[in-house]
Amino acid sequence: MFDGTALPERLLQPELLLVVVLAVALAAVALWHQHARKQSRQREQVLARANDDAQRRLRSSMSDTRAMLDQGSAAILVFDRITLTLLFANRQALDLFGCDSVEELSDTVLMRPDAWQPSPYSLLDFESWISQLKASGFLRREWLFSTAARQNIWMDCYISNTVFEGRPARTLSANNIHAYKMNQAADKLRNGILTGINSSAPMENLADSLCKLAEIRLQDTRCLITRYDQQRDSLTPLGKGGLAKDFREQLPVIPARYGSTSIGTAAYTRHRTLCESVVDDHRWQGYTRVVADLGLLASWSEPIVSQRDELLGVVTVFSHHPRNPDEQQLEDLASIVSLTGLAIERKQWQKAMEAAAASERFIRQLGVDLVNLPSGDEFEPKLRYLMHRIVSHYELGALALWERSGDDETFACLATIHHNTPDTSRVDNTSATIQPIAGKVVANMLADTAAEYITPQDAIYDRIRLGVEPKPILLTALNDEQGEDSFIGFLTVQSRYMYIAQATIDHLQVIGSMVRTVLLNRHLVHSLASDMENEQRERKKLEVELSVARSIQMSMVPGAGHFRETYRNWTIEAWLQPARAVGGDLYELIRLPSGKLLIAVGDVSDKGAPAALFMARTVSLLNYLARSLDGDLAAIARALNNELCRSNEACMFVTMIMGVLELGSGEIQWLNAGHNEPMFVDGKTSPKLWPGNPAAPFGVYEDVDYDVESASIRPDQSITLYSDGVTEAFDREGQEFGEERLLNLGYRAFNQPEGLLGYMREQLLSFASGAPQSDDITLLTIQHHGTIHPVHRDDSKHPAKSS
Numbered sequence: 001m002f003d004g005t006a007l008p009e010r011l012l013q014p015e016l017l018l019v020v021v022l023a024v025a026l027a028a029v030a031l032w033h034q035h036a037r038k039q040s041r042q043r044e045q046v047l048a049r050a051n052d053d054a055q056r057r058l059r060s061s062m063s064d065t066r067a068m069l070d071q072g073s074a075a076i077l078v079f080d081r082i083t084l085t086l087l088f089a090n091r092q093a094l095d096l097f098g099c100d101s102v103e104e105l106s107d108t109v110l111m112r113p114d115a116w117q118p119s120p121y122s123l124l125d126f127e128s129w130i131s132q133l134k135a136s137g138f139l140r141r142e143w144l145f146s147t148a149a150r151q152n153i154w155m156d157c158y159i160s161n162t163v164f165e166g167r168p169a170r171t172l173s174a175n176n177i178h179a180y181k182m183n184q185a186a187d188k189l190r191n192g193i194l195t196g197i198n199s200s201a202p203m204e205n206l207a208d209s210l211c212k213l214a215e216i217r218l219q220d221t222r223c224l225i226t227r228y229d230q231q232r233d234s235l236t237p238l239g240k241g242g243l244a245k246d247f248r249e250q251l252p253v254i255p256a257r258y259g260s261t262s263i264g265t266a267a268y269t270r271h272r273t274l275c276e277s278v279v280d281d282h283r284w285q286g287y288t289r290v291v292a293d294l295g296l297l298a299s300w301s302e303p304i305v306s307q308r309d310e311l312l313g314v315v316t317v318f319s320h321h322p323r324n325p326d327e328q329q330l331e332d333l334a335s336i337v338s339l340t341g342l343a344i345e346r347k348q349w350q351k352a353m354e355a356a357a358a359s360e361r362f363i364r365q366l367g368v369d370l371v372n373l374p375s376g377d378e379f380e381p382k383l384r385y386l387m388h389r390i391v392s393h394y395e396l397g398a399l400a401l402w403e404r405s406g407d408d409e410t411f412a413c414l415a416t417i418h419h420n421t422p423d424t425s426r427v428d429n430t431s432a433t434i435q436p437i438a439g440k441v442v443a444n445m446l447a448d449t450a451a452e453y454i455t456p457q458d459a460i461y462d463r464i465r466l467g468v469e470p471k472p473i474l475l476t477a478l479n480d481e482q483g484e485d486s487f488i489g490f491l492t493v494q495s496r497y498m499y500i501a502q503a504t505i506d507h508l509q510v511i512g513s514m515v516r517t518v519l520l521n522r523h524l525v526h527s528l529a530s531d532m533e534n535e536q537r538e539r540k541k542l543e544v545e546l547s548v549a550r551s552i553q554m555s556m557v558p559g560a561g562h563f564r565e566t567y568r569n570w571t572i573e574a575w576l577q578p579a580r581a582v583g584g585d586l587y588e589l590i591r592l593p594s595g596k597l598l599i600a601v602g603d604v605s606d607k608g609a610p611a612a613l614f615m616a617r618t619v620s621l622l623n624y625l626a627r628s629l630d631g632d633l634a635a636i637a638r639a640l641n642n643e644l645c646r647s648n649e650a651c652m653f654v655t656m657i658m659g660v661l662e663l664g665s666g667e668i669q670w671l672n673a674g675h676n677e678p679m680f681v682d683g684k685t686s687p688k689l690w691p692g693n694p695a696a697p698f699g700v701y702e703d704v705d706y707d708v709e710s711a712s713i714r715p716d717q718s719i720t721l722y723s724d725g726v727t728e729a730f731d732r733e734g735q736e737f738g739e740e741r742l743l744n745l746g747y748r749a750f751n752q753p754e755g756l757l758g759y760m761r762e763q764l765l766s767f768a769s770g771a772p773q774s775d776d777i778t779l780l781t782i783q784h785h786g787t788i789h790p791v792h793r794d795d796s797k798h799p800a801k802s803s
Contacts, residue, residue: 066088066090069088069090070090070091070092072090072092073092073175074092074173074174074175075089075090075092075093075096075155075173075174075175075176076088076089076090076092076093076171076172076173076174077089077093077110077171077172077174078162078164078169078170078171078172079130079169079170079171079172080167080168080169080170081161081167081168081169081170082168084127084130084170085106086102086105086106086110086111087102087164087165087167087169088102088164089102089105093105093174096147096153096176097109097145097147097148098147098148098149099148104148105148108148109145109146109147109148110123111123115146115150116145116146117144117145117146117152121143121144121145126143129141129159130159130170130172133159133160133161133170137160138158138159138160139158139159139160140156140157140158140159141157142154142155142156142157142177142181143155143157143174151220152178153176153178154176154177154178154180154181154182155174155175155176155177155178156174156175156177157172157173157174158172158173158174159171159172159173160173182216182217182219185216186213186216186217189209189212189213189216190213190339192209193206193209193210193213193339193343194339196209196343197342197343197346200346200347200350203227203238203343203344203347204238204239204240205240206343207225207238207239207244207340207343208239208240208241208242208244210223210225210315210336210339210340210343211223211224211225211239211242211243211244212242213336213339214315214317214332214333214336217329217332217335217336218317218325218329218332218333220319220320220321221317221318221319221320222242222243222294222296222317222318222320223242223243223315223316223317223318223336224237224239224243224244224247224263224315224316224317224318225237225238225239225244225313225314225315225316225340226238226254226263226267226313226314226316227312227313227344228256228267228304228311228312228313228314229497230311230499230501231495231496231497231498231499231500231501232253232497232498233255233256233497233498233499234253234254234255234256235253235254235255235256235263235264235267235313235314236248236252236253236254237251237252238313243294243318246294247290247294250290250293250294251287251290254267256268256311258283259282259283259285260283260287261283261284261287261299261301262274262275262281262283262284262299262300262301262316263299263301263314263316265283265301266301266302266303266314266316267303267311267313267314269303270303270305270311271303272300272301272302272303273299273300273301274299274300274301274324274325275298275299275300275301276298276322276323276324277297277298277322278291278292278296278297278298278299278322279292279297284299291318294318295320296318296319296320297318297319297320297321297322298318298319298321298322298323298324299316299317299318299319300316300317300319300324300325300329300330300333301314301315301316302314302315302316302333302334302337303337304337304340304341304344305341306341306345307345312341312344312345312348313340313344315333315336315337315340317333352503355503356503359393359503359507360700362393363507363510363511363514363651364605366386366389366390366511366514367514367605367606367651368606369386370386370514370515370517370518371514371517371518371521371606373386373518375522375525379522380414380415383401383414383415383518384415384417387399387401387415387417388417390417390508390511391417391418391419392419394500394504394507394508395419395496396419396493396494396495396496396500396504397418397419397466397467397471397494397495397496397497398416398417398418398419398466398467398493398494399416399417399466399491399492399493399494400413400415400416400417400434400464400466400491400492400493401413401414401415401416401489401491401515402414402437402464402489402490402491402492403488403489403519403522404439404480404487404488404489405436409438409439409440410436410437410438410439411436411437411438411439411442411489411490412436413434413436414489416434416466418466418467419496435463437460437463437464441460441463442460442490451474451475451476451505451508451509452474452475453472453473453474453475453499454472454473454474454475454492455472455473456470461473464492466492466494467494471494471495471498472494472495472498472499473492473493473494474492474493474494474495474500474505474508475490475491475492475493476490476491476493476508476509476512477490478490478491478512478513478515478516478519479516480520488516488519488520488523489515489516489519491508491512491515493508510651513649513650513651514651517650553578553582553583553612553615553616554576556586556615556616556619557574557576557586557587557588557619558574558587558588558589559574561574561575561576561577562574562575563575563587563589564755564757567663568663569715569784569785570663570782570783570784570785571755571756571781571783571785572589572599572780572781572782572783573755573756573757573758573779573780573781573783574587574589574757574778574779574780574781575757575761575777575778575779575780576776576777576778576779577773577776577777577778578776579607579725579773579774579775579776579777580607580608582608582609582611582612583607583608583611583612583615583776584603584604584605584606584607584611584612584614584615584654584776585601585602585603585604585615585723585725585776585777585778586600586601586602586603586604586615586618586619586654586778587599587600587601587602587721587778587780588600588602588619588622588623590622590623590626590627592626592627592630592631592660593627593630594630594631596631596660596661596662596663597660597661597663598626598631598658598659598660598661599658599659599660599661599721599780599782600622600656600657600658600659601656601657601675601721601722601723601778601780602615602618602654602655602656602657602675602723603654603655603656603675603723603724603725603776603778604618604652604653604654605652605653605654605697606652607775607776610650610652611652614644614652614654614699615654617644618640618644618654618656618698621640621643621644622636622640625639625640631660633658633659633660633669633670633671633706633708634671634705634706634708636658637658637671637673637698637704637706638703638704638705638706640698641673641696641698641699641700641701641702641704641706642702642703644698644699645699645700645701645702648699652699653674653697653698653699653700654673654697654698654699655673655674655675655676655697655698656673656674656675656697656698657670657671657672657673657675657676657678657721658670658671658673659671661713661782665712666712666713666714666715666784667710667711667712668710668711668712668713668719669708669709669710669711670692670708670709670711671692671695671706671707671708671709672692672693672694672695672709673694673695673696673697673698673706674694674695674696674697675694675697675723676722676723676724676726676727677689677690677691677692677694678690678719678720678721678722679719679720679722679742679743679746680717680718680719681717681718681719681720681746681747681756682714682716682717682718683716683717683751684716686743686747687743687744687746687747688743689739689743690709690711692707692709693707693709695707713782713784714784715784715785716784716785717784718746718756718781718782718783718784719781719782720742720746720756720760720779720780720781720782721778721779721780721781721782722742722778722779722780723775723776723777723778724775725773725774725775725776725777725778726742726764726777726778726779727739727742728774728775729764729767729768729771729773729774729775729777730768730771730774731767731768731769731770731771732769732770732771737764737767737768741767742760745759745760745763745764746760749763755783756781756783757779757780757781760779760781761779764777764779
């Protein structure tokens, strides 16, 4: 039965109580979990709304950041800080590198090692530079990049650490400084070119630098400089490398003719020649393969003309695309042409000076050889030998000498020489086969004594032609002594190529005047040979006249060739001995208004009567100028030189050493006009020669400035002035006296009882005893002994009183 009192007891049992507690706890946990899940869902919804809002704000910020970077003027590149992967490039960077997207810029330019410049601008160098950046700060460097089109571009780069779109990154900000760097490189090149011009750098190196300068100024082009050869009438590429080397292999010589490329056309017309498309331009017909192989499609040629309107060459700029230049490019091209002309003119001037010096020596020796041509049967072989030397020296094609035959007014070819003549000592059969020409046929051609070209169109051309090729012939008339309209002969010259350089023509005219003298002498010899009896009758008369001339000439120098004077502590002696009846040596002592003493020793070119006449003229002028200019050596030398240059058709000259001595102080000023160096002896050390600064002899070039040297002659010192007849005296064995013997004499002669000059004269005559005197001999000694005293102007005791 059910017991009502038993239920509570059962409920109070521990097991049942534990179950109840657990049930209640489980119910509480279930209620709490349900509440927590509800709260979690609410928080998730809040966070989702916050995340969406943050994402919207981030996307807006990224968009604003990219837009802001696109609006700047600099090119911006953003790299991942760890992998250096390109994350972003603004529009300026894409345009600068010629890419449409960041991926294209990364794949085709920045991450391709072969798209970078060589070291120090390679991809590895770039990555190493970026890796140097620390956590803070920035790095700056100028960098040379390559674009997608493989064009170089200079950038001024700044790199710094940043965060980009939530990622650690490095930002590269770059400004385009390509124009600045190109201008800087151009200025450096231009300065180097100007320095090279002034320092006489090789023209090939200057041409390479000029081409580089043109290619910098005119981007996407290649430059070629060609130099004009007047004799060949053609142009040749100038330079060692670059386009010159490639062009020389394809076309080493370009004729200066219209239609012979734009280069030859510009040289022919002397005007700018623009070819927008080489392939379609008629001036490049026949030459398109040359430029096509080099990838050149347009050409702009500008002639280089000197200040004297002479063609020097052509500067040509080639483009890789068919186009014409704009105004700025034409202006840049004109500056390159001007600089190139300066370089070529400087080189030509230097070469002309060297050639002029060589030609001067050649003409001087040739003049001596022409004057000394033997008469009789040896005349023509020796003449042909000298003509062959002329042809070889000036690189001529042929040279012929025509002579008027007697009184019949016809001209016969005396000798013809070609550049390939094997043996000039053989009989010249070519000259013998050329028919004589009547004087009236060449009268019009000889009317002008200046050089004139004869072309195949002239009627006389076939009568005087020198070879098979129809090249122009230069004709130079040789007028007779009877007058300008009377001619003794003429020279015909043909270039080895086409034309003869103007400098060579000038020299040939000088040589023509010397050949004229030879022909006149030849006519004189023939006249004398035909009238021997008359010559014998006149011989005695001539000897008397020569004797009188010798006396007159010797009277023009102090002491008549033997001079000695002592003044206080000075002894001045002079001795002159001509090699012939009359000669060209001279010495002079002139008392100046200032009380100083002008001393001079000179030597006229050539020997005999012509030298004596020139010597007399020199002495007269020197005396007048010395007194009128009161010892101003530079002014005296300049005036004397200009006077001797006037009417000097025989091309004679005089070397001279001239000084002004202050007898009180021993100070001397002196100059050297191509003369032998004076000997200085002080009695304590070995004698020596004063080198000074010698200039050109008097009578060679007008308006020459002569440098004046200063020195001092102290007690127990002496100066010896002499002519080359002393050092070039020979003994019977043909040995030359020379400078070494002269210096030894100066050392030994200082304390000889017969005096300085007396001892030197005896030793010189003893050396040359038994040998014929080859040249005039002049010695002048200035010896200082004792102490220096004040100068007392006593004309009666001055050593130059007799002059």
